[in-house]
Amino acid sequence: MVSVFPKGFLWGGAIAANQAEGAYLADGKGLTTVDLMPTGPERFQVMLGNIQSFEPKEGVFYPSHEAIDFYHHYKEDIALFAEMGFKALRLSIAWSRIFPTGEEEQPNEKGLAFYDAVFDELLKYNIEPVVTTCHFDVPVALVEKYGSWRSREMVDLYEKYTKTIFERYKNKVKYWMTFNEINMLLHLPFMGAGIVLTEGDNKEQVLYQAAHHQLVASAKAVKACHEIIPDAKIGCMLAAGATYSYTANPEDVWASMERDRESFFFIDVQSRGEYPGYAKRFFKDQQLTIVMEPGDEQLLKEHTVDYIGFSYYSSRCTSTDPEILAQQTNGNVFASVKNPYLQASEWGWTIDPKGLRITANQLYDRYQKPLFIVENGLGAVDVPETDGTVNDDYRINYLRQHFEAMAETIQDGVELIGYTSWGPIDIVSASTGEMKKRYGYIYVDRDNAGQGTSKRSKKKSFEWYKKAIASNGEDL
Ligand code: BG6
Secondary structure, three states: OOOOOOOOOEEEEEOOHHHHOOOOOHHHOOOEHHHHOOOOHHHHHHHHOOOOOOOOOOOOOOHHHOOOOHHHHHHHHHHHHHHOOOOEEEEEOOHHHHOOOOOOOOOOHHHHHHHHHHHHHHHHOOOEEEEEEEOOOOEHHHHHHHOHHHOOHHHHHHHHHHHHHHHHHOOOOOEEEEEOOHHHHHOOHHHHHOOOOOOOOOHHHHHHHHHHHHHHHHHHHHHHHHHHOOOOEEEEEEEEOOEEEOOOOHHHHHHHHHHHHHHHHHHHHHHHOOOOHHHHHHHHHOOOOOOOOOOHHHHHHHOOOOEEEEEEOOOEEEOOOHHHHOOEEOOOOOOEEOOOOOOEOOOOOEOOHHHHHHHHHHHHHHHOOOEEEEEOOOOEOOOOOOOOOOOOHHHHHHHHHHHHHHHHHHHOOOOEEEEEEEOOEOOOOOOOOOOOOEOOOEEEOOOOOOOOOOOEEEOHHHHHHHHHHHOOOOOO
8 A cells, every 4th residue: 555644754753852861061162041940840940940040959959961861872772763774863962062151152062963963873873864953952151141032132143043053054045943842942941932920021922022032033034044055944943732622602713823933933933924914913912012123024025934734733722601610621831621532641631633633734734835744752751571571552552543634634635744753762852851751762761860771762652653654654
């Protein structure tokens, strides 16, 4: 049978510097926002921006400091990805490895050399690097000095950083993305954009001004990428997941539309090149003033993204009924009411394969640009058998259902260029800082407190994904 997945479909996995690399101060790297996020309940407070000190505290465990030490294990890990037949690996560059404080005159050569080595290793196996320029990590020095993306200064600093990496890796990297889950800024300001909110701040004013700075910075990166690497594609990255209306009550339907627009807002600007009417109305109603510089609007208009990258874990659901609203569930920090038709993961994230098809169709209808699913997967507790094997049938089931939904999506006429599942090797969880929330095909022997050998071993899903890739999505 001929596969419905296009030839050259980019099957692979996705990781982020701060959740995989460790080596948090090695070879001149500067402190980054995630390096200040502990595990446990305090993490959520820090992600929200309730943070007292910009130094790691004595005696506190910060999972990013060692993570899974991809920094020293990348050859071994990439060999395993190659064995699974990966066509692509999505990873991010840590800004503070290249410019430790964000403001140096010259980039840090050791940081640049590290990514050269990683890209060379990938290319050796014909694995396409797909690079996010910024995945939840702002150099801490820029947070202290400028208040991070509150400040317009960040636009130039980010431009300098991105031009540096485009120049350096122009012969090696042809797929780029600007900000990971750019819409996270509205939900977890410190995690998403290094923003600390203080008493007296008009929260929405601060966040939407910061959003404008990121959108301008993103457009500048698109421009620079196209100039420096004419054969590259550069995309945006949305934390996606369609919001369903709990009932057919028009009030609920409208509420769900508004929830979706909170996210679409960013991509509307990055992909269509202008602020949508509903956003202008929102700014007016809320009395927000977005300060723009001359030329910003033209820049946004002229430098739109080539493709829409998005993560999909769950659909969302909303209501205007206070009793229903009281039954919130988790779900990638996007508060959602519990959908009675769906099951959830051990962390309360709704499992909805059909939602992937709905979300992708919605995005394609809206933007008519190629889509790239750059994150998806099941975070679960894996318990190794006595012989060390991990029989993760639950993960295989989750993935199979999502791959089937992808196949439907392609047959719906949606142009899908790739799929990189989240955490193909177990890495630190972004939302909780735990190791026990695992997504991988490859098990890493390390626990929540950082104990373990860090030894890598294949789970049952390893062979399953290998077959799925080899058959281009046919043999599931
Ligand atoms: C996305 C992030 O929000 O979800 C990743 O881009 C993150 O960084 C992923 O790891 C899964 O979330 P978690 O909290 O289970 O790690």
